[in-house]
Amino acid sequence: MGPVVRVEHLTKDYGAVLALDALTLDVGEGTTGLVGANGAGKSTLLKILLGLIPATGGRAEVLGHDVATEGAAVRAAVGYLPEHDCLPPDVSASDFVVHMAMMSGLPRVAARERAAEVLRHVGLAEERYRPMGGYSTGMKQKAKLAQALVHDPRLVLLDEPTNGLDPAAREEMLGLVRRIGHDFGIAVVVTSHLLGELERVSDNVVVLDGGRLLRASRTDEFLDATGALLVEVLGDDAHARMAAALTNAGVAVADRGSVLSVGATAEGLDVRDLVRDTASDLGLGLVRLQTDHRRIEDVFADEPEDAPVDRPAATSPAGGPPVAAPEPGPGGAAPTADASRRPGRHRRLEGAPGD
Amino acid sequence: MTDPSTPTPEGRSVIHDLGYRPYTGTRMPPATIARALVVTGFRNAFGLGRSGRSKILPFVLLALNLLPAVIVGGVAAFASLDELPIGYAEYASTTQVLLGIFVASQAPVLFSRDLRHGTIALYLARPLRSGAYALARWASLLAATLVFLVLPIVILYAVALLIELDVSDQTREAAKALGLAVLLALSLAGIAGLIASWSTRRGFAVVATIALLVIANGVVTVIQGISSESSGSTRVGEVAGLFSPYSLYRGLIGAWAGADTPTPPSSTGMELAYVAVFVGLSAACLVALVARYRREATS
Numbered sequence: 001m002g003p004v005v006r007v008e009h010l011t012k013d014y015g016a017v018l019a020l021d022a023l024t025l026d027v028g029e030g031t032t033g034l035v036g037a038n039g040a041g042k043s044t045l046l047k048i049l050l051g052l053i054p055a056t057g058g059r060a061e062v063l064g065h066d067v068a069t070e071g072a073a074v075r076a077a078v079g080y081l082p083e084h085d086c087l088p089p090d091v092s093a094s095d096f097v098v099h100m101a102m103m104s105g106l107p108r109v110a111a112r113e114r115a116a117e118v119l120r121h122v123g124l125a126e127e128r129y130r131p132m133g134g135y136s137t138g139m140k141q142k143a144k145l146a147q148a149l150v151h152d153p154r155l156v157l158l159d160e161p162t163n164g165l166d167p168a169a170r171e172e173m174l175g176l177v178r179r180i181g182h183d184f185g186i187a188v189v190v191t192s193h194l195l196g197e198l199e200r201v202s203d204n205v206v207v208l209d210g211g212r213l214l215r216a217s218r219t220d221e222f223l224d225a226t227g228a229l230l231v232e233v234l235g236d237d238a239h240a241r242m243a244a245a246l247t248n249a250g251v252a253v254a255d256r257g258s259v260l261s262v263g264a265t266a267e268g269l270d271v272r273d274l275v276r277d278t279a280s281d282l283g284l285g286l287v288r289l290q291t292d293h294r295r296i297e298d299v300f301a302d303e304p305e306d307a308p309v310d311r312p313a314a315t316s317p318a319g320g321p322p323v324a325a326p327e328p329g330p331g332g333a334a335p336t337a338d339a340s341r342r343p344g345r346h347r348r349l350e351g352a353p354g355d
Numbered sequence: 356m357t358d359p360s361t362p363t364p365e366g367r368s369v370i371h372d373l374g375y376r377p378y379t380g381t382r383m384p385p386a387t388i389a390r391a392l393v394v395t396g397f398r399n400a401f402g403l404g405r406s407g408r409s410k411i412l413p414f415v416l417l418a419l420n421l422l423p424a425v426i427v428g429g430v431a432a433f434a435s436l437d438e439l440p441i442g443y444a445e446y447a448s449t450t451q452v453l454l455g456i457f458v459a460s461q462a463p464v465l466f467s468r469d470l471r472h473g474t475i476a477l478y479l480a481r482p483l484r485s486g487a488y489a490l491a492r493w494a495s496l497l498a499a500t501l502v503f504l505v506l507p508i509v510i511l512y513a514v515a516l517l518i519e520l521d522v523s524d525q526t527r528e529a530a531k532a533l534g535l536a537v538l539l540a541l542s543l544a545g546i547a548g549l550i551a552s553w554s555t556r557r558g559f560a561v562v563a564t565i566a567l568l569v570i571a572n573g574v575v576t577v578i579q580g581i582s583s584e585s586s587g588s589t590r591v592g593e594v595a596g597l598f599s600p601y602s603l604y605r606g607l608i609g610a611w612a613g614a615d616t617p618t619p620p621s622s623t624g625m626e627l628a629y630v631a632v633f634v635g636l637s638a639a640c641l642v643a644l645v646a647r648y649r650r651e652a653t654s
Contacts, residue, residue: 052652053653072482072484075481080476082480084473088469088474090408090409095404099395102391103388103477103478103481104481106383107381110380151382152378183374185375185377
């Protein structure tokens with residue numbers, strides 16, 4: 001089976017702006033995150049992939065159909081969740097999703113069945129019978145996702161699906177995106193301006209910058225373990241005392257604001273024991289001890305030259321000890337991954353580089 | 356009421372148990388999709404499939420529009436008249452204000468709503484092309500307008516048959532009225548649809564459409580009134596009649612259905628000009644509509 005999306009030397013020149021500059025890219029099955037600043041060409045790329053706007057040069061294929069000549073075939077097999085509002089307020093989600101299914105060519109009876117099923121999948125229960133004007137942003141996003149899935153597309157293009165959601169709704173939406181890619185067997189292209197989200201849900205990450213491909217690779221390649229441990233302790237002047245004690249014991253320590261980054265130079269287990277014993281000796285509460293991973297943000301910090309692979313990987317990503325939250329390998333159990341990554345996200349919010 | 360932002364645990368477990376089932380059934384060709392869009396649009400124009408409040412205006416207007424027909428029919432039946440008090444084709448001219456309000460208020464339902472709420476992006480991301488979408492929307496409005504125009508004719512025709520007027524006469528007159536109703540509906544749907552597709556604000560589209568219809572008709576009526584008073588200048592009135600859908604309609608029912616209207620087209624050439632303008636106006640609006648949505652798709 002060929003790639004889901006194949007883009008060759010795709011160029012889109014708006015005259016004043018060069019939105020896409022000879023972009024060449026293959027997107028496979030699974031979930032692909034599309035990253036880029038505003039104006040990097042994400043939306044333009046999605047519109048060209050839907051066959052809505054013509055490219056100035058190059059060609060693009062979606063599911064084996066040329067978007068320039070077989071736009072209708074592409075749109076029949078693709079689901080699209082736009083970034084902006086797109087729901088009529090005086091129609092119920094149930095009626096609307098049925099209608100949208102029929103607009104994709106499903107017969108009425110099948111459309112009703114599929115709509116009910118998809119609305120259940122996205123988690124819209126009784127409220128599906130109410131007009132959508134009264135929905136919260138989270139419910140609206142779910143309804144938008146339902147209409148993108150109702151005709152059982154082979155690929156969904158999700159443009160900023162978590163935009164404007166509160167943390168709980170964001171978690172739920174990310175869980176859904178993950179499930180679409182992994183459990184539903186539908187290829188997903190998802191854009192987001194929050195890199196932390198993409199690193200959690202996508203198998204591959206594509207970085208666009210100024211209409212050009214900055215980087216495309218597997219998410220886990222972005223996120224190689226740095227070989228350091230993150231340590232968080234509670235107590236009076238906890239971090240300074242902890243850092244001093246660990247330095248005395250001959251371990252490299254860097255204070256990173258709310259956490260200490262401890263170099264796990266020798267055997268990883270020894271350092272972990274050392275951290276635990278030191279905290280115990282000093283009478284400090286050990287809040288967190290986890291392997292430090294690279295974040296997608298670091299790729300931007302490193303770009304263009306520094307390759308991430310040459311970092312030392314002292315601890316295997318899959319084999320962490322029980323104290324540390326184990327990081328799953330690619331395709332690992334989703335709930336564990338979510339639970340273990342969450343503290344990392346908080347840390348990132350507080351001390352993201354260049355933020 | 357549950358807080359929508361928190362996931363419901365029971366919803367989660369249900370999802371997990373069922374799993375996702377792909378759809379393997381048939382997928383209809385674009386023509387069937389377009390037909391489904393026309394039907395939904397037609398229902399939406401009368402508020403069906405929308406909130407309860409949105410049903411009020413179209414149905415009140417429809418009831419008001421039918422009321423005279425029912426009363427006239429009742430009077431004719433009781434008094435055993437030997438002809439209907441009002442001609443089939445004249446009826447629409449009498450209730451043209453209601454017709455104008457209906458078309459002006461329901462065109463935004465079909466056109467502005469999708470643009471205002473961004474739903475157009477979802478339609479354009481589906482197999483139907485932008486031109487087909489525009490045509491389907493227009494067809495819905497045309498059908499709704501025709502219902503508005505044809506129902507009174509049907510009622511009057513039924514009354515005419517009940518009071519045993521001459522069947523062939525009545526059928527001929529009713530058929531003429533139907534043909535004229537189609538011409539009027541074509542142009543009104545075109546104008547109102549075009550205005551609504553340029554405005555994302557419902558109120559603006561309603562006001563602009565009514566204003567255009569009323570002002571154009573008012574100006575034409577004044578000119579026709581003056582020219583019919585002063586003998587020898589009826590030609591001016593005839594030409595003026597070309598500039599508004601209502602006056603076009605009035606002119607043609609004056610010429611064909613024997614209605615008493617000021618300065619109807621007096622020559623065959625002028626009648627043809629009236630029909631040509633009617634059809635041309637509708638076609639121009641339709642072309643502009645399709646162009647409008649083609650641009651929307653590629654912007």
